[in-house]
Amino acid sequence: MSYLSIKNLNKYYKITNQPDFHVLKSIDLDLDKGELVSIIGESGSGKSTLMNVIGGLDSDFSGDVVVGGDNIANFSQKDMVLYHKKKVGFVFQSFNLVSHLSVLENVSLAMTLSNVSKKIRQERAKELLEVLGLKEQLHKKPNQLSGGQKQRVAIARALINDPDVIIADEPTGALDSETTEQVLDILESIAADGKLVIMVTHSSRVAQRSNRVITIADGQIKKDETFERHFKKGFHVAAKADQTVKQLSLFSAIKLALLNMKEKLSRNILIALGSSIGIMSVVLMLSLGKGVNDYLNDQMQKNVNPTIAEAQMPVETSTSNGDDEQPDLAGPTSKPFAQSDLDKLATIDHVTEVSKAYSNFSFGGSALTYDDQSYSFMNFSTISAIISPNDIVAGEMPDDQTIMVNQSLAEKINQDDPDSLVGQTVSIVLTVDTKQITGDFKISGIYNPNGPSAGIAGALDSVQFTYDHLKKLYEDNGLELEPNAAYLVVDDRQHTDQVKQDIKSLGYSGGDADILADTFSQMIDIFTYVLTGVAAISLVVSAIMILTVMYISVVERTQEIGVMKAIGARKKDIRRIFVSEAFLIGLFGGLIGIGVALLLTVIGNNLIMDLFDTTILHPTLAYLLFGIGISIFISMIASLIPAYSASRLDPVDALRHD
Incomplete structure (x- = not known):
């Protein structure tokens, strides 16, 4: 049985708005190893199409093409890839060498695609190149070679995987007569070495070197002649060691990409x-x-006591007022802290103490009088350990008998020398739920309103009391002071951030400083x-x-x-x-x-x-x-x-x- 057997091969080319062109017409052909076959014919006769079908480059045909017992007409894409890697090698008229790869890399490229190790593929490529007389050209680029040398590199590339079939498309078309003879000698030797060599050519001179000449015209075999030829066995390369054909690895693809990029x-x-x-x-x-x-x-951390965390009740917005369901014009409000809230906050890990705090905003209802001049302020609140010493501009923290004012208010009172207010006695009027609390108080200190620890209140004209001091003032005027903030003392500054997160996870809001920082x-x-x-x-x-x-x-x-x-x-x-x-x-x-x-x-x-x-x-x-x-x-x-x-x-x- 022939190694290559073609039965009833037909090939059509589709042409727009015209009948399909019948390029190969019921081709029957049997070829065997050891033959050097020339397929000759005029341009358009179908010889190149036949070559492409045998080589597996064109799979759109009808009929059978059996190579080594396998019908390539039934090949899947995966089967065809294996066919190209194991059974067939190509030699092209224009050489088709990759310009940016060296001679050695061009020849070993097919084995690179099969993921063969670098050592094995280079040894194989060097062996082939040495037999073909290119031992000194291993590291040259194709543009540094003569035409004959390029064609020998192309032949070496075709032989690298030890295929059974070599297809040569006009292998001498771009060569001079002397080089043509050298290439034909090599192809004869390859056939003598037991491979099937198929040449597509226009040249009768080339065909004369073959032991079989097939003439094709109009898509049909017109003549099939066999001649007695004794091929020289001057060319021999040991068969490639049988290896499992693998696929190109990602690492090899990256290496090829690097060579391409160079x-x-x-x-x-x-x-x-x-x-x-x-x-x-x-x-x-x-x-x-x-x-x-x-x-x-x-900057905020510099002005905040790092072991204090503030908590506030979440703001609530009322949407109705009584049964008439009219909007509440009071706007958003927050409930005061109940003892249960304070107890809940005290259960947070690393919290050693929870203290009450209070802040009140009023628009035009609170004022400070000094030296017969009245100065309104918008906020009064309680002092806490959250204010660090860096916030104190002059004086000291207040006690249960004194107050502290912010720098903005102090500068309104005495622009030239605001620090001179420390130790001075002033009259205060606080408006709480339409009631007024009045009294004379001594200023113990002045604090910086730009300190983030002061929060939103610190940015307004503000007066601060101790919590006990303000609570007593409320009680003396028949009012009850209900805390609307709480300060948590943390055992170590490294736990402060976690405590602040725990405050929020319990449903409470952070302090003004935290809200400001988040904003x-x-x-x-x-x-x-x-x-x-x-x-x-x-x-x-x-x-x-x-x-x-x-x-x-x-x-x-x-x-x-x-x-x-x-x-x-x-x-x-x-x-x-x-x-x-x-x-x-x-x-x-x-x-x-x-x-x-x-x-x-x-x-x-x-x-x-x-x-x-x-x-x-x-x-x-x-x-x-x-x-x-x-x-x-x-x-x-x-x-x-x-x-x-x-x-x-x-x-x-x-x-x-x-």
Whole structure:
């Protein structure tokens, strides 16, 4: 039985708005190993189409093509890949060597696609190249070789996987007469070595070197002649060790992608630099947002007793007033703390003491009189340990007989020397539920309204009492003081943040300082995200740029893609190589971006430190990893369509591409 048997092979080309063109018509052919067969015919006769069918490059046909007992007409895509890797090798007229790979890499490419180890594939490639007289050319690029040398490299590539069938498409068409004879000698030797060699040629001179000449015209075999030929056995390469055929690994795909990128190094560097601008901007914006937040929190911590946490009752909004269901114009209110609330707060871990507090806002109902001049203030409240010594501008904390005023109110009373009010006696009128509480009080100290610990009240003209002092004033005037805030003393400052979280988890609100900090933090976060979003627009531009360049790369490397498919590359392998290139571009772009961002961070922080004694750009490892990750993600997403397009290229059309 013949090694290659073709029965009733028919092939049609579809033509728009015309009947299908019948290019191969009921071909029957039997070929065997050891033969050197020439298929000759005029252009358009069907000889190249027949070659593509035998080689598995064109699977759209009817009939049977049995190679080594397997009918390729029934092959799945996976079977066809194995066929290209194990049974057939191609030698092309235009050589179709990959320009950016060395001679050694070109020859071993088919084994690379089979995931053979570097050591084994290089040993095999060197053995072939030495037999073909190219031992000194291993590390040269194709453009450094003569035509004959290029064709010998192509022959070595076809033989690397020790196939049973060698298909040569016009193998001498681009060679001079002397080199033609050398190549034909090699092909004769390959046939003598027990392989089936099929040449497609126009040249009768080439055909004369064959032991069988098949003439094809109008899609039919017109003549099949066999001649006595004694091929020289001057060429022999030991059969490749039988190995399980594997698929291209991700690591090998990345290595191929690196080699491809080196060919267009300057272009790829420019692409990486372009994408790095967006990454740099995003990282800097995130770092700026964190720096501002850190600065705000640091300033608050400086002015707050770190072992005190404040709790307030949640604000309630009344929607009706009595049975008439009319809106309550009083607006949002909060209930006072009951003893049960205080007991609940006391159960929080690491809380050693819970103290009551009170704050009251009134608009025009409270006033301070000094030296016959009256000064209204909007808030009076109780003092607590939450105010740190840093808040005290002059004097000291009040006791049960004295009061403390904020700096804003003190400056209204005595703009030239507000500190002189410490120790002075003033008259106070407090308005509570339409009642007025009056008395003379000595000022013990002045505190800074800009301290975040003072909360919202600290930013208003304010007077502060001790809780016991204010409670006694209420009782003396027939009123009951009900706490509307509580201060929790924490055993260690490292537990304060957890206590504040526990306060919120129990359904209470944080203090004015915490609310203010959260509000500022949210505003800064929004501002940061907006700026980051604006900076991220450049990432979209980068994605479009990468998409365009990848499409250009597909066009530039169309022939290369065709060659890779002919020697056993899967669609998945082609996609993986192109996506790997995009991965590397994204990786390099991300690394450049974060490198520049870190450099600008150092420069910027040094300048700000000199001017304001602080830093404002705080990059984190998470931001840096995010920058690299988003760069890789965008690059790979942008590459999917070009990679898919490359994988779908028809190998026949790709090989014809100029």
